Amino acid sequence: MTTSSSINKDIVTAVSVTFGAAALGILFYKTYFNKSKCAKSKVNLDLKKDNPKVVDAFDIEDLGDKAVYCRCWRSKKFPFCDGAHAKHNQETGDNVGPLIIKRKEA
Numbered sequence: 001m002t003t004s005s006s007i008n009k010d011i012v013t014a015v016s017v018t019f020g021a022a023a024l025g026i027l028f029y030k031t032y033f034n035k036s037k038c039a040k041s042k043v044n045l046d047l048k049k050d051n052p053k054v055v056d057a058f059d060i061e062d063l064g065d066k067a068v069y070c071r072c073w074r075s076k077k078f079p080f081c082d083g084a085h086a087k088h089n090q091e092t093g094d095n096v097g098p099l100i101i102k103r104k105e106a
């Protein structure tokens with residue numbers, strides 16, 4: 001009876017330690033690895049990082065006949081496209097391109 005009780009106590013201890021270690025492992029993974037994965041997926045790598053949100057607004061009357069806006073966030077002339085999306089697409093296999101707004105030809 002004492003031996004059986006001792007074995008049950010050892011099993012409970014082993015199971016508790018195993019689940020505790022598994023829970024700590026999951027917590028460690030979610031804390032450190034998930035955050036770093038999110039950081040790598042940021043779209044904006046270096047534009048206006050001191051602003052909490054990057055917003056650009058233009059009056060339609062000021063656009064002229066055609067305006068080309070960057071959607072890849074790699075342009076040195078952001079928010080306008082400078083063609084940097086081509087290099088980004090070549091390096092990453094992505095397929096982003098600019099937003100082009102133009103007046104209808106009369």
Ligand code: FES
Pocket residue numbers: 069070071072073074075080081082083084085086096097098099
């Ligand atoms: S440079 Fe970003 S879309 Fe062209």
